[in-house]
Amino acid sequence: MIELTDIAYVRSGVADLATATEFATSIVGLELVDGGEPGVAHLRADSAHHRLALVEGESGVIASGFTVADEEALAAAETALETRGIRAARIDPYGCRSRRVRAGIGFDDPFGNRIELVAGQHSLATPVNYSRAAGITEFGHLCVDAPDVREAYRFWSSTFNARVSDWIGDDACLMRINPVHHKLAVFAADGPGLCHMNFQVAAIDDIFRSWHFLVEQGVEIEMGPGRHPQSGAVFLYFQGPEGFTYEYSYGVRRIEDDATWRPRVFDPAERGSIDMWLGPTSRPTSQPQLVTTSELPLRKAT
């Protein structure tokens, strides 16, 4: 069993880096960190060096990153994956520098989502200089796509320390790797992709303040404000450039007593199973998975 200690980052390919970066800063509120790497924008949300890396090139998600404890754990994970017939490749030194990690490996999950495990993710000591007062406190969760959500859960729970917190029928599986209700979700879709990337905000007021701001800016609101009955979080989903969906949420449930938690199965046909406030619901737009890692050639960091 491979122990994931946290979610690390999302790496996304964008055809128009300037527009995607402008959106991630001025609209979402992330800080643009000077990564010293032409063609890559590193966006910070919390103490980690970055949580979102936008890489100029083909449009689509490149990888979803998770941390493991250290380099020994990473080597053990590589062996464990290979034992299961999953070929994991080391991320080269330039790739590690770009990701601000000491070491990492990449592999495809059974549905074609590119997953990276990393050790030694860099932190920054200075407070985050948010580009807009959106109230962001941290990278909350990420959500990938798969055609068979139950099979995806079998993969995540048998390979990693991921446990289901709740199901939305066979449409979604919400998984935890620590007491937070979910750090990883899998949504049903025809193929692999990134359904959305979530940032937690400090207060319910931040959700509603951002809602007005986003509407004023002409941003497409995909869903919300509403409240998910699974995590109890108040949410707002909105669409960034090139089909990248962002979510803000506030008030996610923590499952402190792991042993007694029983996952619930919500019926997606029930009005209210997605939004307890009964607002209009829609499935967030996904960014498709890039089949080839088209971010190459990686340029040498200065």
Ligand SMILES: CC(C)C(=O)/C=C/C(C(=O)O)=C(/O)C(=O)O
């Ligand atoms: C939009 C999906 C179907 C949904 O309802 C997701 C639930 C939650 C939650 O309970 O907080 C998420 O944020 C999520 O899985 O992304």
Ligand SMILES: [Fe+2]
């Ligand atoms: Fe979410």
